Amino acid sequence: MSRPDPSAAIRHAMALDQRLAPLWPDEILHQILVEGMAGRVAVVSSFGAESAVLLHMVAQVAPATPVLFLDTLRHFPETLRYRDDLVERLGLTDVRNLEPDASGLAAQDAELTLAARDPDACCALRKTAPLQAALAAFDGWVSGRKRFQAATRATLQVVEADGPRLKFNPLATWDAGTLAAYAQVHELPAHPLVARGFPSIGCAPCTQPVADADDPRSGRWAGRAKIECGIHVAQAGGLGQ
Ligand code: SF4
Secondary structure, three states: OOOOOHHHHHHHHHHHHHHHOOOOHHHHHHHHHHHHOOOOEEEEOOOOOOHHHHHHHHHHHOOOOOEEEEOOOOEOHHHHHHHHHHHHHHOOOOEEEEOOOHHHHHHHOOOOOHHHHOHHHHHHHHHHHHHHHHHOOOOEEEOOOOHHHOHHHOOOOOEEEEOOEEEEOOOOOOOHHHHHHHHHHOOOOOOOOHHHOOOOOOEHHHEOOOOOOOOHHHHEOOOOOOOOOOOOOOOOOOOOO
């Protein structure tokens, strides 16, 4: 049996990137969710500080698209309420809450200390493993990442190869002002923690407020040698983060 050719996946992603990158984000989503890969792509959302814009576009283009939420069981209660509010307001009809494996939690994190002891292992258990299991049913996924969010995302492509799948970042080129303008025009509610100094919101044990001038993601795993949770690590040779 022949093995998948990673360079072919990368070339395919690069060709698609050239075609889709010049389009507006909602046009990119239409191309993916309604035309080229209809029924084969999921959206992954953290229901965080900037999630409403992408979710609003998805709701306009294809509201029955599966939306995967990594319910790590360590989220702020505000995030869970925000998720429920947004889902209802936007009319998203297929939101799936992905929880970590119960036996894994019992074995590795019964005392809820894993985030402090070994955050990479905690993210692997609570995020990466459930996401990889869920993505097995899809040929591609959409993320809300943007280039401006962090230095590590400065060269983010609109289309990336992610192992056997494609990963789409339709908002890659949008800046904070464009997102805010879109949210204002469409009267999208803000995550309640943004007003309390959290420009990037993950799990409660690993998220702190940041000063205005700081990198918006500097409050994530602050003081730790960790900048990404692991779900965005490239698997096909370097197109990802
Ligand atoms: S962000 Fe923190 S609490 Fe959440 S899965 Fe990662 S290490 Fe665990």
